[in-house]
Amino acid sequence: MSKPTFHLLVSLVGHSIKKQNTKFRECIGPEERLLKTLRYLATGCTFTAIALHFQRGERTIGVIVEETTKAVWDVLKDKYMAMPKLEGWKIIADRFYELWQLPNCLGAIDGKHIRIKKFPNSGSANYNYKNYPSVILLGCSDADGFFTSVECSFAGRSSDGGVFRISEFQHWLERTSDIPSSKELPHDEGGIKFPYYYVADAAFPIKKNIMRPYPERNLDNKKRIFNYQLSRARKTIECAFGMMTQKFQIFMTPIRCRKYSTIISVVHCATVWHNYIRKKDGILYTTHDTSGTNTQPSNVHSDIAATENSKKF
Known part of the structure; x- marks a missing residue:
């Protein structure tokens, strides 16, 4: 995900995950909440490892991931998975x-x-x-x-x-x-x-x-x-x-969450994030040029071999 794409994501989802500051402490901002959630999905780290990296509580990381994944799905699904x-x-x-x-x-x-x-x-x-x-x-x-x-x-x-x-x-x-x-x-x-x-x-x-x-x-x-x-x-x-x-390397290892609903939110969030990232920073498939003007070398030998193999059946 590029930096402009991330800033656009913050502008889209930030209002849904922003918390109100109190006179006793300042709440965690939407940028940091999205960064923690992205790191959790992209690396597959445990909440403990992310808590040590960001110097936050392990329970705090779990709550942030739970709330942010649900908010991302609710905000982006109607636009990027309609x-x-x-x-x-x-x-x-x-x-x-x-x-x-x-x-x-x-x-x-x-x-x-x-x-x-x-x-x-x-x-x-x-x-x-x-x-x-x-x-x-x-x-x-x-x-x-x-x-x-x-x-x-x-x-x-x-x-x-x-x-x-x-x-x-x-x-x-x-x-x-x-x-x-x-x-x-x-x-x-x-x-x-x-x-x-x-x-x-x-x-x-x-x-x-x-x-x-x-x-x-x-x-x-x-x-x-x-x-x-x-x-x-x-x-x-x-x-x-x-x-x-x-x-999202989290799918390479078992997802460890206390709630079953959090696992569902994580998976839904990853799918809509896949659409979002692919649309903003991805490269779409291209058709194969068969007109003879393509400068790329054509796979003629494999086509001939496939034809010969089909004659054996």
Whole structure:
């Protein structure tokens, strides 16, 4: 995050986290509160380490992180993670076709396990198949790796498909009227209209607006090519999770918070901060130039090898 981007963040969130001074002591300012919270998310340090660095109390750091992450989510979510309207969905679909050659795609969906420290008396509710306690972050991204929707309140023992069935996103998808109506696919001369949809992996159910790959068994060339094209678009949500994890090293270690609600606030804050930083300081994806005028060396040998390999099946 650059310095101008940080100062803009202070101007946006500062009024929500500013405290009133008293005649006995001066409160901690919004800049320091944001710095402490950013350091906690970016490094994954414990509250004790941050308290020693800033010469504050450990309990004070915990309260600041809890209040600031919630305030950041409440202030920024409507601007930097707002659900698109009708025209916005069309722009996202056009961008998916431009970058990944997948028409009528509105986004990619996937779940991510967020490692946490086990809470006392929680049993095996958060113990996942990877053998550590976690909460599940269900996210949806556009073609450029921006989160368009996130939910994080699910126990780690649940599967991605089970989380999707009980999520608010599933209920919204069944009842919304903001999604554009069906449209003809590019280069389709049959005149058949195809609905707009989200792409997901094999753990999710197939529905009218959810597209998942063919099972790995009994694949012919057409199904294999379809799975490849689907994976090109589906990797955007994986890249979004990866970029967020690299920005905020707290996801490399178990999140240690006294309250379950604080963990949810931390995760939500990281996702909306990812959108904010990527929009202000990030570099968007660019299309691959196939016109022959690109000065970059083209990967011709890999294309020929892929063609030869496809002939073997």
